[in-house]
Amino acid sequence: MGNSVWKDTWLITIRSVKTTLRNPFSFIPNLMISAFFLLVYEGGLSGISQLPMFEGANYLAFILPVSIVSAAIGGAGGAGQGIVKDIENGFFSRLLLTPASRLAIVLGPIIAGMLQLFIQTLLIIGIAFLLGLEVETGFGGILFVLLIAIGWGLAFAGYSAGVALRTKNAQAAQAGTFIFFPLIFLSTTFVPYELIEAQWLKVAATINPTTYIFESMRTVLIDGWIFWDLMQGVIAIVIACTITITFAAVSAKKAVSRG
Template identity: 30%
Template structure:
């Protein structure tokens, strides 16, 4: 196993994901547009006047929500990251790939490269749309870079969860019901839509153990407050994400080894 071989495998596998996406133009459009349309534009406009700016501590609801939508996009992409491998497992394509002399990890790495690239692009699109609706990033372009890094770090753990599920479940029905069970509570029981201070006490407690809250609380000040408020939050998010990723990658690797041998 040489590096050239590894690079060739990963490239060929990543190319497959890109080709698939380009064949599913409709699905690509919806993947890209859905978070902005549903959450940022509809939800943002809906609550623009209902939300209390004092409680939000933001110029308006849309700018408050932007950080939440960025992280929700990372969440959804990450949790869906294993779906294609699930189908590959079910229709025998995975086994075909595993019967070739590839390093077992190249399938996983190719999936990561693809999911991360898509997520990164979506984050940029969401921030651009928010900009059109008047949301100005307090930390500017360097802030965008930090948001992307935080998004990627969160995505690593989430995609690992998704792939672990894909390799462990008996049927894809199980997979999608577990995904549904995970994703909405993770959104509602976090600071994505309302600040913690506006939640009932028990919800605050749950939201505090949700890594999503910590990620959003780092992204949001980068958008609405500025570096002084953001830096300690970003530092905290890095610590939380290091733990989160370590746990998820460990579990994911175990599930992968059990399924692939």
């Protein structure tokens, strides 16, 4: 049974990846937007790093997580879009008539979305290095940033898949993903928490899980291996993934029962 699940998941993941590659415009715009964020923010706001609160930190390393998280939100939405397309063209219903694992039917597009995000993140980090990125923790720090990005992408992919299975509508699945973009800006997006002046924005940043994703990435890029600062991002991912993957699993069960 276990081998069957893994085999089915592998086959459906490969199919989802091939489907994405056949339609590059499903992910190229998201990659371009993320790269645009990096270029514009670094070019227009890098002078902020001269403030004493930054302590001479490289603003490029500070703003890089914003570009990566925006890619995670957009890229992970591909999981939901893939499921909706399968529902609309009847492939999802045909899969339900086969012995394929029901878990694999949902996991395949989610894993494909994570792989897409992994490639996007590598490209964004490559652009950052071309712009002069310096990483305090070296290659190990880059690996940690990649793991955080993939974990955050998994959380969004689970949510996207759950919305797609609930609504079976492409527009609803897309809209369900985009509501998370405000989370990027209700956080420590451009300046450290200490420099945020509006009290309401400080409260929003405190309860916003994106803040802890940003801080864990920035810590490993700028400050080094500070255990608790890194673990805050890991904990935020574990909580988010638990909620969204459970949501996707429950939605999948209901979708399968409806046939």
